[in-house]
Amino acid sequence: MKIFASDNNSGVHPRIFEAMRKAGEGRVQAYGDDEWTARADAAVKRLLGQNARSWFVFLGTAANVLGLQSMLKPWEAAICAASAHINTDECGAAEAVVGCKLLLTEGDNGKVCLDACRKMLWMRSDVHHVYPRVLSITQSTECGTVYGLEELRDIKEFCRENDLYLHVDGARITNAVAHLGISLAEFAEVSGADVISFGGTKNGLMFGEMVVFLNPELGRDFPRIRKQNMQLLSKMRFLSSQFVEYLDNGLWLENATWANNMAVLLRDRITPLDHVKLCFPVQSNAVFARLPRKAIDKLLQKYLFYIIDEADSPAYPAGWPMIRLMTSFNTSREEVEDLADAIAKAG
Amino acid sequence: MKIFASDNNSGVHPRIFEAMRKAGEGRVQAYGDDEWTARADAAVKRLLGQNARSWFVFLGTAANVLGLQSMLKPWEAAICAASAHINTDECGAAEAVVGCKLLLTEGDNGKVCLDACRKMLWMRSDVHHVYPRVLSITQSTECGTVYGLEELRDIKEFCRENDLYLHVDGARITNAVAHLGISLAEFAEVSGADVISFGGTKNGLMFGEMVVFLNPELGRDFPRIRKQNMQLLSKMRFLSSQFVEYLDNGLWLENATWANNMAVLLRDRITPLDHVKLCFPVQSNAVFARLPRKAIDKLLQKYLFYIIDEADSPAYPAGWPMIRLMTSFNTSREEVEDLADAIAKAG
C-alpha cells in the first residue's frame, strides 16, 4: 500500500535521528536540565523573539490542551472552528483536562468567522454562561488552507479589542509559514499570538511538539502543568535534541516547503481531470477533492488515504465523497506522479 | 414591576411551606435518614413505577449534571439540542464536572433532530473522538414546546437501536405531562427514559429537584456522586418534605396545569394582534413572541421579562426581537389579562 493518509505516516528525518543518537551519549541530568534543552529554547528565541519561551511536550493534543489550560479556567471558554482538531480529534481532551467549553464557529475553508465570534461575546454578561476568553485558530487549517496576513491582522485586532487571548494550533505552522513566505517572527507579530502549539512530528520529527508562550505571563505555571499532565519526559534530551536540529539548521522550512510543493504538484496534475473536483485552495501539504465513489474504491486498492466526508454536498455531484491526500517531507516526486496517474486512470 | 421573566421568580406555594414547617419539628437524623425522605421516595415509586429510585438535589443544574455523571465517563458524550439548558445555561458545568463533551443538534422548536443524532454515531469508530453514549432531551423544551407521544416513541426506538441512554431534563416535566394529558408513568414508559431530572423549584417548591433513575443500574453510585458534588443536604427533611406534599397530593399537576392554562390564555389574547407574532406552539407555561422593538421598550417600563433574541429572523419582520413571557403556579388570571392589555396597547 502506498500511503497518503497523513503526514504522520512518515518516519523520522535522518538528520533528526542522527541528532538524537548524538544526544544519547553519556549520562546527563534528567527532566530538561541538559544542554540540548537549553539550546532548543535558544533556537526558539532566535526564530520567534526573545520574549518567547518554549516547553516541550510529546504530542500535538498535549500542546493544544496544556496551552489552553494555561489560558483558561474551567468556567471560561475557547472559541474555535467546528473543524478544529481540539474539537474533533482529541477525544474531548479540552473538556476533560481543562474542564472548559469549546464554542464553535463555522467559517469557510476551516477558518473561524469573526462575526460569529463577536456574537458569542454576549455570554460574558451573565454567570449562567461560560466566559469566552480565548480564540483558537489552526494554522494551517484542517482543510489545508492558510490564514493570510490580512486575516491574521483582523484576528489580532479582534482579540485586542475584545480582550481575548489568541491560541494558535500550529501542528503544521511550518507549512503555513512556508506558504506565506514570511518568518516565524513575522507570523507571531502579525497574528499577535499569545500561545502557539508548535508542531514537529508531522514534519520529520519522531515525536514532540512545543508550547511556545509569546505572552510570558501565561506561561508562569506551565512547568507544573506539564508535569501534572504527564508530559514531562525524563530523558528530555531525546526530545529537545530533535528541535535543535530542526530549528537551528533550517530543516523545519526545508521539510515544510518540500511537502507543500508536492501537494501543489499533485493539485496541478489532478485539477484538469473531469472526475476530480478540488474542495479547498491547496495552501499547505493537503489536497482535498471529491471524486466519484467508484474511482475512490479503485484507488483504495493500492493507496491508503481517508474519506473525509461520505455525504453529498450541494456544490458537488452526488455520490462523490470527499477524500484527503497528504504529502510529507519525504514524499517523492515519483510517488506523487504515480498517484496522479492512478487518479487519472480511475476516472 | 410586574414579573413574567421566569417561573422561578415566584415564591413558594403555601402548602409546601406548611409541609416544611411541620417537618421542622424536633430533632431527627440528618442526611436523609428520616421519614419524609422515605415517604418522598415512596411517592415517586407510586407515580413512576416501583423500579424508580429518587435522589434529592438542590437545583436543576445539579440534577442534570449529576444525572449525566451517572451515565457518562469523561471520554463519552451526550447529544442534546443546542438550546438545551445543559449547553447554554449551566456555565459549562457538564464539561467541568463530568468532563464530557456535549454534541449539539439543531432541530425545530427546541427539540433534537434524530437524523442529525444518527449522523454523529460515526464517532464511535475511532478513539480520536468522544463516544456518544447519552441522548438528552428537555421536556418541556427551552422553547416551551413538548415532545408528543409519537416523537417520544421514536426517541425510545432510536436510543434502543443505538445503545444510547436517554436523559430527560425535566425541570418542567410536570408542565409537559399536564399538556400531554398522560401520567408520569406513561411518560416514563413511552419515552424509555433512563434518568429524569425531575423539577420542583419552577412549579412551587422553595428549592429542590430529584434525579430519578428508572434504570436502577445507573444509580448505583449516586449517593457518593451526590455527596462529592456538594448536593447532600444535612437537614434533608426540609427538601424531601416539599416533595411529599408536592407528589402525594396532586399539587404538582394542579400547579402545572394552572401555569399552562395561564400561558394559553395569554397566547389566545395576543395571537390576534397585528404587532405580535408567536414563535413556537404554546404547550407549557411559556409564550415566545416577536414584537416591534418600540413595543417591547414600552412594555419593559412596567413589566420584567427577557429578550431572548435581539437578532432578526428571516421569517419575521426586521427589528422585532424575540421575548419570552412565563407564567407560573401563582400567576393570576388578572395578571395575564393586564399584561395582554398592555401588549395590545403597546402596538
Next chain:
Amino acid sequence: MKIFASDNNSGVHPRIFEAMRKAGEGRVQAYGDDEWTARADAAVKRLLGQNARSWFVFLGTAANVLGLQSMLKPWEAAICAASAHINTDECGAAEAVVGCKLLLTEGDNGKVCLDACRKMLWMRSDVHHVYPRVLSITQSTECGTVYGLEELRDIKEFCRENDLYLHVDGARITNAVAHLGISLAEFAEVSGADVISFGGTKNGLMFGEMVVFLNPELGRDFPRIRKQNMQLLSKMRFLSSQFVEYLDNGLWLENATWANNMAVLLRDRITPLDHVKLCFPVQSNAVFARLPRKAIDKLLQKYLFYIIDEADSPAYPAGWPMIRLMTSFNTSREEVEDLADAIAKAG
C-alpha cells in the same frame, strides 16, 4: 431516641423560619438580585469589615471546596489537619472538584502543627511535587477545640512569611467566636484569614453557608465558580433572608452561646465520673469522652450519638471507645441533665 449525634439534627430556629416566610411573598428577581441578598451582604460587611464580600452556597462542603477552588490551581495544595472535614468528611470533593492535593499535618486537639507545615514547604522547589499554597484551619476544630488568639497570631505570621493563603473552615465559627469572647471582625483581623467558610446550618438555619472573602482579589471569579459548581439557588431570597435574620439581630451569637453553654454544662456534670474520661478541652458545642464499651451500649439504647473511635488509645483504659456528644441552639438544659444522669447511671 434522644439525639446528641450532631448539631445538624436540630430543625430551624423559629425566627429563621419566620424570616423565610416573609421573604417568600410576591414575585422577585431570581439568582440573588433581590433585597434580602443585598441586606445579607451588608450585614456581613458590618460584622467582618467593609472589605468582606459574601456569597451564599447550600452547604459547608460547598463553602469549603469552592473557597479552596478560589485559592488553588490543580497543581497547588492545601495543608490541613488530618482530622479536617475537607479531608475526612467530604467524600474527596476537594480532590475531585478542585483537583488539588491535601497535605496532612497531625497536631494536637484537631489543630494544625505549624512545624510540620513548615517542613512541607520544600516541595515548592521542584515541579515533581504539588505547590503548597493554602493553609486551612477549622475553627472550632473537629475535636470541639478552639484556636486561641496567640495561636491565630502565629498562624497569621506563618502564612505571611511563607506566602500562604489562610482558609478557615468556619462551619462552627460562631461557636468559636462565642467561646473566645471576641467579635467576628477581631477574629478576621487576628487570624489574617483570606477566605472563611461561614456556617449557618449547624446553628439554627435550615440550610446555607457563606463563602466570605476578606481578600477581595481571590473572590473575583466566585460568581461563575458558584454557578458552575451547582450552588447558585434560583430563589435566593430563601437563603439570604435566613442570614439577614441570623446576622442582623445577634441570633448567631445567641444560638452559639447557648449551644456552648450546654456543652459546658454536660462537661461539668460528667467530668467527676470515674467511668468517663474527657478527651479534649470543651471549647465549643461538642464533648468528646471515652467510656467503657458497656456503658456506651447502655446509653445507645435511649440516645443517639456517634462512636468516633472504636480503637483503644494508650492514654486511656482499654475497651473505652471515644464518643462525641453534641449540643445545639435548641438543646434544653433538661435534655442535658437527663443525658448526664443517664451517663452517670451507665457506669
Next chain:
Amino acid sequence: MKIFASDNNSGVHPRIFEAMRKAGEGRVQAYGDDEWTARADAAVKRLLGQNARSWFVFLGTAANVLGLQSMLKPWEAAICAASAHINTDECGAAEAVVGCKLLLTEGDNGKVCLDACRKMLWMRSDVHHVYPRVLSITQSTECGTVYGLEELRDIKEFCRENDLYLHVDGARITNAVAHLGISLAEFAEVSGADVISFGGTKNGLMFGEMVVFLNPELGRDFPRIRKQNMQLLSKMRFLSSQFVEYLDNGLWLENATWANNMAVLLRDRITPLDHVKLCFPVQSNAVFARLPRKAIDKLLQKYLFYIIDEADSPAYPAGWPMIRLMTSFNTSREEVEDLADAIAKAG
C-alpha cells in the same frame, strides 16, 4: 560530574536505538496499527500470560495515573505507601486527572502496611468518605526494596478478601523480578495484580512504559482514556519497537540484573565503612545510606546524587543526611569502584 542521581540519567541502550532505527523505515499507519505494536503486545502475552493486554504510554506517571483511572471513579480511593511515586513525585496527577483521593499508609522499607490498610476500610460504610477500591504497591519500592513472595501472597489474599483491585507501580519491576529470581508470569500470578505500570525508561529505553491489564475487564475503555489523556503517540512504532527489542530478546532481564549487581557491589564495598550506615536492604538498583554531612559535601564536588532526607533520624547519628545512589544498565564496574573509593576517602 559522575552521575548516580537516577537511572533515568542514562541514555538509550544501543540495541534499543538500533531497533528504533529499523522501525523508522518507510511509511506506515499511525497510532499503533503497525507490526511493531502487534509484536510488542504478543511479547507481553508470552511473558505475562495470554490474558495480558498492554498499552503503551510515554512515561511512568502516565502509566500510573491512567492505570488508576481505569480502576477508580472520583469518589473512590487508592491506598498506597506515603513514599509511593503516585503520592510524592507526580505533582498531584492522580488527584487532578482521576479526581481520586490517595489514602496513605506507613509501612517499613517503603512498603504498605496491610494492618493499616485494613483499618481504612471502615470508610466504605458511609457516603461522607471516599470508597477504598484499589491497593497500589510499588515493586521495587521507592526505598529500593522488593516485596517478597510471602508478602505478595498476603497482599493478594488481602485484596481478594476485601474486594480491592491491586495496582503495581512497576517502573522498576524488572529489577524486582531479577532480584526475586522469578518470571514475570510468576510475579503476576503470585501477586494477583490487576494492572501493572510496566517500566522501560529507567532500564534502557529512550521513553515509554506500558499499562498491562491482567484483569481484562478493567482495560476496556483504555484506548480512549489514553487518547484523551494525551498519551497516544502517532508514530507509535518508535515506542513499540523499543519494547519488542526489550522483551523479545531478554534485554529487560539482562539490563536489570546488571544494574542490581552494580548496586550490590556498591553496597558490599561501602558497608564496612564506619562513616556509612545503610538505610534499607539493597534489593534492586538503589543504595540508600546515611553519611556525615561533611563526607556528603566532599562527594558532591565530583558526583551527582540526591540527598533524600536532610533531617536526622533517631536510629542514626545526628548530622548524617540520607543519600540515594542509583545504578543503571550501563553503570560500569569501574564507575562503582571509583565511587566506592571516593566514599571511603570522604570519611
